[in-house]
Amino acid sequence: MKVKKYKKVAAYSLLASSLLLSSACSNESASSDGKGESKDEISITYRSGGGTNKGLTDWLEKEVIPEFKKDHPGSTIKLAPLNVSEGDYFAKIALMLKSKNTAPDLVAEDTFMVNSDASAGYLESLDDKVKAWDDWGNFTENVKKGVIAQDGKVYGVPYNTDSRGIWYNKDLFEKAGLPVPWEPESWEDILQAAKTIKKKSPSDVIPIWMNSGKATGEATSMQTFEMLLYGTKTPLYDLDEKKWIVKSEGLVDSFKFIDTVYEEKLGPNLSQVLNGQGGSIAYQQLMPKGKLAMGIDGFWQSGTWGENGAAPWAEAVDTLGFAPMPTENGDGAGTVTMSGGWAFSIPKNSGSKDLAWEFIKFASSKEKNLSLQLKDRNLTPRDDVAQDPDYQKIPMFDEATALLKNAQFRPAVDKYPNVSTQIQSLVEDVVTNKLTPEQAAAQYQKNVTGIVGKENVMEK
Numbered sequence: 001m002k003v004k005k006y007k008k009v010a011a012y013s014l015l016a017s018s019l020l021l022s023s024a025c026s027n028e029s030a031s032s033d034g035k036g037e038s039k040d041e042i043s044i045t046y047r048s049g050g051g052t053n054k055g056l057t058d059w060l061e062k063e064v065i066p067e068f069k070k071d072h073p074g075s076t077i078k079l080a081p082l083n084v085s086e087g088d089y090f091a092k093i094a095l096m097l098k099s100k101n102t103a104p105d106l107v108a109e110d111t112f113m114v115n116s117d118a119s120a121g122y123l124e125s126l127d128d129k130v131k132a133w134d135d136w137g138n139f140t141e142n143v144k145k146g147v148i149a150q151d152g153k154v155y156g157v158p159y160n161t162d163s164r165g166i167w168y169n170k171d172l173f174e175k176a177g178l179p180v181p182w183e184p185e186s187w188e189d190i191l192q193a194a195k196t197i198k199k200k201s202p203s204d205v206i207p208i209w210m211n212s213g214k215a216t217g218e219a220t221s222m223q224t225f226e227m228l229l230y231g232t233k234t235p236l237y238d239l240d241e242k243k244w245i246v247k248s249e250g251l252v253d254s255f256k257f258i259d260t261v262y263e264e265k266l267g268p269n270l271s272q273v274l275n276g277q278g279g280s281i282a283y284q285q286l287m288p289k290g291k292l293a294m295g296i297d298g299f300w301q302s303g304t305w306g307e308n309g310a311a312p313w314a315e316a317v318d319t320l321g322f323a324p325m326p327t328e329n330g331d332g333a334g335t336v337t338m339s340g341g342w343a344f345s346i347p348k349n350s351g352s353k354d355l356a357w358e359f360i361k362f363a364s365s366k367e368k369n370l371s372l373q374l375k376d377r378n379l380t381p382r383d384d385v386a387q388d389p390d391y392q393k394i395p396m397f398d399e400a401t402a403l404l405k406n407a408q409f410r411p412a413v414d415k416y417p418n419v420s421t422q423i424q425s426l427v428e429d430v431v432t433n434k435l436t437p438e439q440a441a442a443q444y445q446k447n448v449t450g451i452v453g454k455e456n457v458m459e460k
Contacts, residue, residue, distance in 0.1 A: 046108035048081035055376030087217030097122035103349035111146030118149035156343030160378035215276035237411035255437035284311035299400035303377030339407035
């Protein structure tokens, strides 16, 4: 019996040792978080809906991935783009990042979502990695702010940045007797130009386009409302007091400007602008056909008309101008732009964090970033690329880059996405005559106070 007992114990010990060894070997080939995927494979998710990011896709597929695999033989890089609207992209990403079963290994984050997703625990801090990466010093300090969360840590590496202004059709302006180049000095100048276009142009020409509804998501908040609000004396958030400004003349005036555009029929039909594909309608259809005189939007739209863009338009360079957005009355800095951009981040639930970081470093080099901007026509986040002769040759890049000197940024606080959603809804309510500008401003005060708490709001 003692011999049998000894044999049984020995057998159990051998089995336990085998399981431990098997587990150790398994962990060596799996990710550190237990997701169980090979370290030689990563998936990359970004938005591809509405004809966006064609240049990014081309850059990844034809250049970055093939060259990266030469340095990492045996690795597998999978593209997993989401063909959805901007608002749906943020919602889907939030769901995907929650689970190890659905999280990609590398995700494209709009910088306004970095703080929110980092605070929710969805993103991996890159602090230690960028500190050990010499190339990080070549990134523009102002742009880095967009990937630093409230905890002071870095959660992404920007691959582009942007500025916003007013695209205008020089041919339509000249025919209407308006000056070219056009440099509006106040909001009233914009409205007067729109009225002149309406009076002197064919009836199918839309004087001005502003994203104006919930369906266009952050584009409504940032390209329209915040471009106006930050041209007043009161922004969204007081950085010194660390409080949301929920009552101000600037809020009312911003809603009034939007209301005027639609009340005086200076904008598009609601069926066009309240559509989730509004941006595509404006810049892929109307603008190239000479049916849109002005559009308040980002400089990245130039990529729409490039050779690799969603709506190639060789004449765009000569036909269009890109005017600075004036402050409300031309006071203060005189002009304003909102800046943001996109970054590569590593999800907390990624199964291949080390390879994902190696890919980010490779794709973010000076050579590769320059190549991306030449394809995609976005502004670079790197100082050295900005000085490159090939970059400086790109039409209108000087004007767009110059706007960054007066750039404003969305508040890097975790409640911003919730506040942004309120902005989108209230802008749509003003556009559709559900609320007056004054009522919208009052509703904003009530709604935002409810979101962030009475102790975190103020009046100006």
